[in-house]
Amino acid sequence: MTHARQWIGPILALVLWEGFAHLFASAFVLAAPSAILLYLYENAGLLTRALGVTLANAAAGFLIGNAAAILLAGLAIALPRSENIVRALALVVFCLPLVATGPVLRILFGPGAGPQITLAALAVYYTTLIPLLVGLRAVPSDWLDLVRSYGRGRMTALLRVRAMASFPYLVAGLQIAAPAAFLGAMVGEFTGAERGMGVLTIRAMRDLNIEMTWALATVATAVAVLAYLAIGYAARRVLTEEPPVILAAPAAKRRNLFSSIAMVTFSTAAILALWWVGLDALNLSSFFAKRPDDLVDALFLAPDATQTRAALAAALSETLIFLFPGYLAGLLAGATLAMAIILAPSLANTAMPLAIALRSVPIITTAPLVVLLLGRGAVGTVTLIAIMVFFPTFIACLHGLRQAPGRATDVMRSYAASDMAILRHVRVPAMLPAFFAAARINVPASILAVTVVEWLATGNGLGALMALSASLSDYDMLWSAVVLTTLLAVLGYGLVGALERRVLQTYAPEQLA
Amino acid sequence: MSVEIICKGLAKTYTGGVEAVRPLDLTLVAGQTTALVGPSGCGKSTLLRMIAGLEDASSGTLTIGGAPAADTLARAGLAVAFQDPSLLPWRTVRQNIELALDLARKPRKAADIDQLIHLVGLDGFADTRPGALSGGMRQRAAIARALSTNPDLLLLDEPFGAVDELTRAQLAADLPGIWEARGTTTLLVTHSVTEAVTLSDRIIVLSPRPAAIVADIKVDLSRPRPSNLKALPAFQTHVDATFAALSHGVADTLPKAAQ
Numbered sequence: 001m002t003h004a005r006q007w008i009g010p011i012l013a014l015v016l017w018e019g020f021a022h023l024f025a026s027a028f029v030l031a032a033p034s035a036i037l038l039y040l041y042e043n044a045g046l047l048t049r050a051l052g053v054t055l056a057n058a059a060a061g062f063l064i065g066n067a068a069a070i071l072l073a074g075l076a077i078a079l080p081r082s083e084n085i086v087r088a089l090a091l092v093v094f095c096l097p098l099v100a101t102g103p104v105l106r107i108l109f110g111p112g113a114g115p116q117i118t119l120a121a122l123a124v125y126y127t128t129l130i131p132l133l134v135g136l137r138a139v140p141s142d143w144l145d146l147v148r149s150y151g152r153g154r155m156t157a158l159l160r161v162r163a164m165a166s167f168p169y170l171v172a173g174l175q176i177a178a179p180a181a182f183l184g185a186m187v188g189e190f191t192g193a194e195r196g197m198g199v200l201t202i203r204a205m206r207d208l209n210i211e212m213t214w215a216l217a218t219v220a221t222a223v224a225v226l227a228y229l230a231i232g233y234a235a236r237r238v239l240t241e242e243p244p245v246i247l248a249a250p251a252a253k254r255r256n257l258f259s260s261i262a263m264v265t266f267s268t269a270a271i272l273a274l275w276w277v278g279l280d281a282l283n284l285s286s287f288f289a290k291r292p293d294d295l296v297d298a299l300f301l302a303p304d305a306t307q308t309r310a311a312l313a314a315a316l317s318e319t320l321i322f323l324f325p326g327y328l329a330g331l332l333a334g335a336t337l338a339m340a341i342i343l344a345p346s347l348a349n350t351a352m353p354l355a356i357a358l359r360s361v362p363i364i365t366t367a368p369l370v371v372l373l374l375g376r377g378a379v380g381t382v383t384l385i386a387i388m389v390f391f392p393t394f395i396a397c398l399h400g401l402r403q404a405p406g407r408a409t410d411v412m413r414s415y416a417a418s419d420m421a422i423l424r425h426v427r428v429p430a431m432l433p434a435f436f437a438a439a440r441i442n443v444p445a446s447i448l449a450v451t452v453v454e455w456l457a458t459g460n461g462l463g464a465l466m467a468l469s470a471s472l473s474d475y476d477m478l479w480s481a482v483v484l485t486t487l488l489a490v491l492g493y494g495l496v497g498a499l500e501r502r503v504l505q506t507y508a509p510e511q512l513a
Numbered sequence: 514m515s516v517e518i519i520c521k522g523l524a525k526t527y528t529g530g531v532e533a534v535r536p537l538d539l540t541l542v543a544g545q546t547t548a549l550v551g552p553s554g555c556g557k558s559t560l561l562r563m564i565a566g567l568e569d570a571s572s573g574t575l576t577i578g579g580a581p582a583a584d585t586l587a588r589a590g591l592a593v594a595f596q597d598p599s600l601l602p603w604r605t606v607r608q609n610i611e612l613a614l615d616l617a618r619k620p621r622k623a624a625d626i627d628q629l630i631h632l633v634g635l636d637g638f639a640d641t642r643p644g645a646l647s648g649g650m651r652q653r654a655a656i657a658r659a660l661s662t663n664p665d666l667l668l669l670d671e672p673f674g675a676v677d678e679l680t681r682a683q684l685a686a687d688l689p690g691i692w693e694a695r696g697t698t699t700l701l702v703t704h705s706v707t708e709a710v711t712l713s714d715r716i717i718v719l720s721p722r723p724a725a726i727v728a729d730i731k732v733d734l735s736r737p738r739p740s741n742l743k744a745l746p747a748f749q750t751h752v753d754a755t756f757a758a759l760s761h762g763v764a765d766t767l768p769k770a771a772q
Contacts, residue, residue: 142599145567149593150616150662160612164603 030373031214039211040218046200047219054185054197055223057113061120062181066174068121069128073166077136077158087133088267089274094126095444095489098184099455099463100482102191103470107288116188116196123184124177128170130441135169136162171235178227182220205456217369290479298476308477311465312484319450319461319488326382327446330389331439335431338397342427343419371457381453388449393438400434401427432507436500443492447485515543515696516578516590516665518564523573525559532723533559536573539717539726543578546689546699548709550755551719557702558596558670560724564700565593565668577666592617592664594672598655600643606630606654607639610661617662629657632687634680648675656684660691667692667699673708685711690737706759710751711738718758728758 014033021032031039040047072090076083098119105115139162147157189198197220204212272292279289286294299305341347367384374380404427412422454463462485469477518541525534533556541547549557562568564575566582575582577591592613600609607626614621630639633653643651652675659667673681689712692699703709709716710732718728732751734742742748 140597140599142595142597143601145562145565145593145595146599146613147616148567149565149591149668150613151566151591152616156616160616161601164601167603 031211035211036215036218039215043212043215047215050195050197050200051219051223053195054116054182054189057116057188057196058120058181058185060113061117061122061184062124062177064117065121065124065181066128066177069125069132069173070170072125073129073132073136074158076133077162078154083133084263085267085270088263089271090126090129091444091493092267092271092486092490093122095447095486095493096122097451097463097466097482097485098123098187098448099451100466100470100478100485102187103467104478105188106191108282108284111192111194113188113193115191116185116193116198119188120181120184123180123187127176127180128173131169131173132166135166138169139165167238168235171231175228175231175235178231179224182223182227186220213369288473288475290475294476295480295483299480302476308480311477312480315460315462315465315481316484316488319454319463322378322381322453322461323385323446323450326385326450327389327442329382330386330442330446331393331435333386334390334393334438335397335435338394338401338431339423339428341398342401342423367453367456371453376457376459381450381458384453385446385449389442389446392442392445393435396434396438397431400431403434404430429507432503433500436496436503440493440496440500443496444489447489447492451485516698517541517543518578518666518698518700519574519576520564521574523560523563523570523575525556525563525568526571534563535723535725537724537726541698541700542715543698544693544696545714546692546701546712548701548703548713548716549719550703550706550709550716550759551724552721552759553704555719555722556724557719560719561593561668561670561700561702564666565591567593590665591668592659592662592666593668594655594659594670596670596672596674598643598648598651598675600651600654600658602643605640605642606635606646606657609643609654610658613658613661619662626661629661632660632691633657634683649677649680652676653680653684656688660688663695664697667697669699669701671702671704673703673705681708686738686740688712693736706752706755707743709755710734710748711742716751716755718755727761728755730754730758 017030018032018034021030021035024030072086076086101122102115102119105118109115109118136158143161143165144157147161185196186198186201189196190202193199197216200212201216203209204216276291279291282289290298298308302308337351341351370384370387371380374383401423404422408426409422412426417425450461451463451466454461455467458464462481466478466481466485469475469481518539520537520539522536522538523534524532524536526532537560549560551557559568563570564577564582577584600606601612604612607630610626610629611621627639630636633656635650635653635657638646638650638654643654646654652672656669656672659669659672673684676684685708691697699713701709701712703712714732716728716730716732717726718730719725720727730751734745734747734751739745
């Protein structure tokens with residue numbers, strides 16, 4: 001009976017969808033499920049070939065990116081001193097805007113699958129690295145003492161205890177990484193590939209082909225959800241426990257002002273040095289490959305420096321106007337729905353699997369749909385950012401709310417406290433650490449969302465500026481915009497992290513230990 | 514092999530100035546079982562961890578069998594049963610025991626492992642993962658693991674905390690026989706005075722933190738301990754003496770008005 005009831009919601013949604021699509025057929029925004037199925041049936045060959053190409057690139061990127069993540073995580077644990085720099089570099093690379101890295105990689109690699117595979121690898125390494133680091137660290141100290149008590153060292157502990165203990169965390173990371181690799185491969189295809197799902201998506205949007213746009217979104221969503229479920233299924237056959245819900249590494253240890261400044265300075269210097277040395281080593285044309293000193297020149301010394309700065313400032317303000325409301329709306333909506341589900345648990349049965357699956361749907365697929373539905377204006381942009389932020393926040397908050405200590409809720413119940421009172425006094429405080437972890441990791445995600453929408457739809461802001469300067473070969477502007485966007489993401493991440501530490505001091509001091 | 518442990522001026526002060534163990538001199542006689550008793554948080558476990566090489570001493574020296582402690586650690590001649598069973602959840606009871614043998618670079622002998630599993634009363638659970646065991650069963654598995662490597666020095670940090678009363682009595686009857694037969698030097702940290710008297714040859718009573726030795730009581734009871742041990746007047750005498758030393762140690766640290 002309950003099994004049958006689970007299907008009522010989705011079936012009703014499909015019927016309504018079909019009805020609305022026919023009702024608003026003249027508006028050219030919504031394709032009916034029947035029309036999507038028909039399109040898929042009639043173009044099965046075309047779609048299968050494109051999907052094959054994209055899947056192959058995504059798989060290659062998935063392997064390379066995850067191998068890099070596992071090596072880096074191992075390095076950070078084996079040489080603890082390297083962890084801060086590994087994390088800082090990883091964060092900066094994660095914050096690089098896809099909109100700009102795509103065209104840059106196209107120039108580097110030329111035609112072929114290079115950019116697709118690289119972007120897929122770049123999209124996954126961070127989502128795997130961070131949970132893996134958490135897992136490798138989250139080993140009870142007694143287990144490590146056991147290894148030490150038999151006179152064995154760090155390497156034995158890493159191989160015999162930490163590696164196995166972090167396996168569930170690795171799975172959690174891989175589950176998010178699989179759809180991310182697909183997203184990366186699609187973005188790579190946007191930059192001038194010949195075949196693949198990304199190429200078809202661009203074509204569908206350009207031709208205003210509603211059925212094709214929806215059909216592609218359906219296929220990409222199905223791939224993302226299937227990849228998520230397949231990894232979960234495979235893991236459950238091996239694991240003794242469920243993969244944990246991990247969204248972000250725990251907040252960094254509290255440092256004093258001096259060591260914080262030292263750390264930031266050291267990381268910045270390391271990144272600048274890598275940038276400089278990397279470009280020199282690759283022996284790239286200085287017309288295209290801009291070094292830090294080229295940017296100083298373009299932004300402060302060149303005759304048109306004032307105009308360059310003004311263009312960047314204008315684009316930044318256009319981006320921020322949409323970024324803030326979208327980011328906050330997504331956080332608020334995620335936390336609110338999670339609390340609603342705690343108060344009405346029956347909602348969870350249908351909402352949870354759906355939310356977990358939708359968390360992995362690539363923004364590249366949703367962007368054209370939201371633009372079709374809500375237009376290229378403010379509402380569409382803000383909604384897309386909010387959607388991007390919503391799912392991870394929702395899952396994290398629900399997890400946090402359920403982590404509320406059983407004894408504390410029992411005490412509340414023994415005083416006949418209402419569900420609402422328990423929510424307010426016990427569950428919400430227990431949720432705050434997860435909420436802030438989600439808020440932190442969502443800073444780069446929301447910036448990715450806003451720049452993608454600006455690029456694909458609105459034509460404003462930093463996203464459009466990067467796309468435009470790439471197509472005009474204005475590489476000073478492109479590199480400056482990349483640095484600005486990356487800085488915005490890293491700064492936002494740091495600010496939310498600082499706020500998170502304040503909250504954790506009160507609500508979860510053990511996480512700061 | 515029996516080893517003697519000699520602590521000279523061994524002390525621990527944590528960064529921040531918290532003094533956990535005052536400089537103390539202590540010799541654990543080879544092949545004997547010594548119990549460390551003291552109030553909660555007095556530094557018993559810190560002392561055990563220093564002897565295990567898991568915690569660095571702030572000052573003083575420690576030798577195990579005449580050699581620096583690090584050597585024993587390197588030879589894997591030591592085994593610890595922790596307060597928390599700390600079994601690896603992805604390994605079965607048998608695999609957890611095998612891990613200890615691997616870590617100590619000792620051969621796995623299925624028959625020996627089966628015998629240990631039988632000894633701690635886990636027959637039929639050898640291939641069960643810790644998640645499916647009760648707290649007491651996990652603790653027994655951890656004890657089997659500690660015994661498996663046939664250590665020269667066995668350190669037990671309240672290993673019977675989660676074990677039910679009946680099993681506790683059974684283990685107390687069976688275990689000393691094993692480590693005596695092998696000549697293992699054993700250090701037992703416990704809260705329970707009766708357990709200390711039942712299991713050990715000697716009881717060291719520690720004061721509240723920072724730990725200092727307030728009494729060194731020789732347990733003059735025959736081995737193996739008789740089944741009616743607790744009914745013997747000598748047993749009660751030892752329990753009373755230990756309690757007296759404990760209360761004396763606590764009283765020394767209380768403000769005058771409270772005494």
